Amino acid sequence: MIYLKIKVSAGETRPVNLFFIELIISLLFFSFSGAVVLRVFAYADSKARLGSVLENATLCAQSIAEAYSSDGDIGGALSVVFGEEQAAYADGSELTLDNKCSVSESGTVRLSYSENITEYAAGELRAVTLRFSVSGEELYSLTCSAYVPEGGAAGE
Amino acid sequence: MRNLKIKEKADSVSAFGSMLLFLIFAVCTLLIIVTAAGTYSRISDDFDGLYGGSAALRYVSNKIRSADSAELLDGGNGLALRNGGVVSVIYFEDGELYERSAAADAEPERSGGEPLFALDGISISLEDGLYRITAALNGEEYSVLVREG
Amino acid sequence: MSKKNGVRPGGAGIGYVSVIIIFAMVCLAVFAVMSIRAAQSGDGLNRRAGEYTAQYYEAENKANELLAKLDECAYNSFGSDFFADSFIESAAGTDGVTLTEESGSVKAVISAQIDERQSIEMTVMFFGEPSLHGGARFEVLGRRSVTVTGESGDSLNIWNGSDLPQ
Numbered sequence: 001m002i003y004l005k006i007k008v009s010a011g012e013t014r015p016v017n018l019f020f021i022e023l024i025i026s027l028l029f030f031s032f033s034g035a036v037v038l039r040v041f042a043y044a045d046s047k048a049r050l051g052s053v054l055e056n057a058t059l060c061a062q063s064i065a066e067a068y069s070s071d072g073d074i075g076g077a078l079s080v081v082f083g084e085e086q087a088a089y090a091d092g093s094e095l096t097l098d099n100k101c102s103v104s105e106s107g108t109v110r111l112s113y114s115e116n117i118t119e120y121a122a123g124e125l126r127a128v129t130l131r132f133s134v135s136g137e138e139l140y141s142l143t144c145s146a147y148v149p150e151g152g153a154a155g156e
Numbered sequence: 157m158r159n160l161k162i163k164e165k166a167d168s169v170s171a172f173g174s175m176l177l178f179l180i181f182a183v184c185t186l187l188i189i190v191t192a193a194g195t196y197s198r199i200s201d202d203f204d205g206l207y208g209g210s211a212a213l214r215y216v217s218n219k220i221r222s223a224d225s226a227e228l229l230d231g232g233n234g235l236a237l238r239n240g241g242v243v244s245v246i247y248f249e250d251g252e253l254y255e256r257s258a259a260a261d262a263e264p265e266r267s268g269g270e271p272l273f274a275l276d277g278i279s280i281s282l283e284d285g286l287y288r289i290t291a292a293l294n295g296e297e298y299s300v301l302v303r304e305g
Numbered sequence: 306m307s308k309k310n311g312v313r314p315g316g317a318g319i320g321y322v323s324v325i326i327i328f329a330m331v332c333l334a335v336f337a338v339m340s341i342r343a344a345q346s347g348d349g350l351n352r353r354a355g356e357y358t359a360q361y362y363e364a365e366n367k368a369n370e371l372l373a374k375l376d377e378c379a380y381n382s383f384g385s386d387f388f389a390d391s392f393i394e395s396a397a398g399t400d401g402v403t404l405t406e407e408s409g410s411v412k413a414v415i416s417a418q419i420d421e422r423q424s425i426e427m428t429v430m431f432f433g434e435p436s437l438h439g440g441a442r443f444e445v446l447g448r449r450s451v452t453v454t455g456e457s458g459d460s461l462n463i464w465n466g467s468d469l470p471q
Binding site: 178181182185188189192195196200201202203206207210211214218221222254268272303305 | 319322325326329339343344350351354447450451452
Binding site: 016017018019020023026027030034037038042044045050051055056058059062063066067070080081 | 159170172173177181185188192195198199202203205206210213217233284286298299300301302303
């Protein structure tokens with residue numbers, strides 16, 4: 001075993017605690033590399049959380065689109081998907097959702113929808129664009145449509 | 157003599173300090189590894205839920221969309237889909253979603269199918285021309301609507 | 306190895322801490338890489354699924370647009386003596402639409418591409434006599450997604466037990 005000694009005074013030496021020095025250096029190395037690894041973990045965690053929100057948003061968008069495409073009524077489609085009364089969606093173009101895409105006042109996901117109607121001689125082509133955003137950044141968007149003829153069409 | 161005793165004490169304190177620091181370091185290392193393992197476990201569970209739960213919903217909804225006609229089976233945990241000369245029966249049993257294909261004139265049977273996805277449960281209901289498909293996996297529920305026909 | 310008064314300077318041997326450090330860093334690095342891979346795989350899967358869903362509805366929007374145009378042609382054809390001929394003539398040349406006459410009514414198959422492999426097929430019957438169908442000008446008979454590479458009528462060869470394989 002290697003020993004280091006320091007000279008304390010004339011004729012007196014004291015051995016240096018190598019274990020202690022090794023521990024200090026190792027702790028320094030561990031803290032630097034641990035910081036890097038924890039950053040990687042934080043990035044992977046936030047990516048996974050955002051991915052989970054995107055997954056739920058896609059399923060929610062599909063459900064709204066399917067309900068809208070049957071009759072061209074966005075209020076009715078939202079009430080079928082979110083389970084609230086249709087009147088709750090009569091005025092408005094935005095909803096606040098939680099990470100599982102359920103309506104929640106304190107949620108972080110914003111769903112905004114806008115309807116565009118194109119008139120034809122025999123009816124209306126209604127299209128709705130759904131936009132899901134988190135912290136102001138658009139996460140997912142989808143446009144669905146329904147043709148509503150004047151005079152109606154027979155059931156499918 | 158007295159100096160010797162003081163030196164001995166100093167060495168003991170130094171050794172004790174080193175050990176204490178080592179112990180703190182070991183505990184912190186263990187905590188960080190446990191936290192990292194927990195984070196990875198959560199990310200992995202999310203991925204399993206994504207692959208198992210929502211992929212099952214997408215699979216069933218795409219099958220409904222490509223079928224000529226669909227029929228709910230008893231209990232709402234199965235579906236018979238007819239497409240040309242084939243009837244595909246999708247059903248849930250013993251923690252798995254199965255699919256079985258047979259000739260169009262055969263009775264839809266819920267046995268002998270190929271396992272597709274491992275799930276905790278699935279329910280399919282039809283209301284106002286919309287199928288509501290709900291899959292449960294790892295305590296999470298995923299739901300989607302698909303138009304009939 | 307020398308000891309001074311029975312107490313070994315340092316309290317413990319050197320090297321143990323380094324071994325523990327290396328072990329811990331290897332564990333953490335492996336977990337970090339696996340977490341990143343799982344998160345990226347999930348992200349890629351999500352994006353592909355989201356893209357396909359958006360493409361599906363884009364195709365359906367195109368199909369609905371074609372349906373609107375065909376309904377306009379049908380609406381304009383009701384005044385004429387031969388509804389089917391007039392309707393087919395006015396709707397001829399519309400991309401993605403196949404028209405066939407069936408007993409005075411016209412069956413339209415509207416096709417819109419989802420991606421390279423799949424398309425939506427919407428089958429609509431335009432009635433020559435809406436009064437016989439509750440005033441409705443058309444009925445959507447069905448809507449399905451088909452794989453482009455094969456014919457939509459293809460079926461699997463299911464053995465029915467009659468002929469033994471050679």
